[in-house]
Amino acid sequence: MEHLKLEPIGVIRTPYTRLEDMPIQPGGGKDVQGELIIEPEYRDGLADLDGFSHIYLLYLFHRTKTTTLSVVPFMDDRPRGVFSTRAPVRPNHIGLSVVELKSVQGCRVKIVNIDILDGTPLLDIKPYIQAFDSVGKTRSGWMGSERSEVESRRSDSRFT
Numbered sequence: 001m002e003h004l005k006l007e008p009i010g011v012i013r014t015p016y017t018r019l020e021d022m023p024i025q026p027g028g029g030k031d032v033q034g035e036l037i038i039e040p041e042y043r044d045g046l047a048d049l050d051g052f053s054h055i056y057l058l059y060l061f062h063r064t065k066t067t068t069l070s071v072v073p074f075m076d077d078r079p080r081g082v083f084s085t086r087a088p089v090r091p092n093h094i095g096l097s098v099v100e101l102k103s104v105q106g107c108r109v110k111i112v113n114i115d116i117l118d119g120t121p122l123l124d125i126k127p128y129i130q131a132f133d134s135v136g137k138t139r140s141g142w143m144g145s146e147r148s149e150v151e152s153r154r155s156d157s158r159f160t
Contacts, residue, residue, distance in 0.1 A: 008121035009045075010038040010107075012059060014114050019063060022115060034099070034114035036122055038107040046125075050104040054128035055111070059095045060121045061088035095120075098128055 014034040016022045036057070038046060049055070066089050072078060073085040082090050095116070102110040109125070 006060075006123055008039075008060070008123060009042045009125075010036055010122040012036055012057065012114075012116050012118070012120040012122050014116055014118045014120075016116070017118050019117060022117065030113055032112065032114050033102075034111045034116065036109035036111060036125070038109065038122075040107055043107050046104050046107075046109065049101070049109070049125065049127065052101055052127040052129075054098055055101050055109075056124075056126040056128060057095075057097045057099060057111075057116070057122060058124040058126070059097075059116060060123060061090075061093040061095050062119075062121055063117065064088040064093045067091050067093070094123070 012034060013036075015032065068089050069082050070079045071082050071085055071087040071089060073080055073087055086096075088095065097115060099111040100113050102112055104110075
């Protein structure tokens with residue numbers, strides 16, 4: 001397969017400057033504000049985005065140096081296949097977060113409930129659309145933690 005090249009459309013600004021002690025999911029970044037700084041050539045792509053309450057952010061785990069197919073995730077104590085986790089050491093080092101959209105002003109997008117390292121390259125933005133994205137009955141596999149435990153959990157150095 002021909003090598004695909006992804007180019008960032010901007011950068012994610014957050015108060016998190018160290019990988020350690022960050023929230024492990026957006027719920028742990030409740031009320032934490034961040035900002036997307038979009039490159040000027042992509043500004044027109046932000047038209048109509050402000051009508052959505054939440055957006056998906058696709059980004060690069062740019063500080064991840066390794067790839068592995070088995071990890072011990074933050075919310076477990078045994079090895080799991082990387083594709084059954086949200087660990088950053090995946091083959092393509094791509095991250096995904098759902099955040100609340102506050103405003104769009106020119107090339108700046110204000111967001112809240114963020115769990116991403118400051119300076120992270122942003123690959124794409126997609127709107128969260130309840131009619132498309134919300135699902136009824138689900139299973140969470142090995143993940144048995146309560147929301148409050150996930151929200152209070154912080155990262156350590158295992159994926160740095």
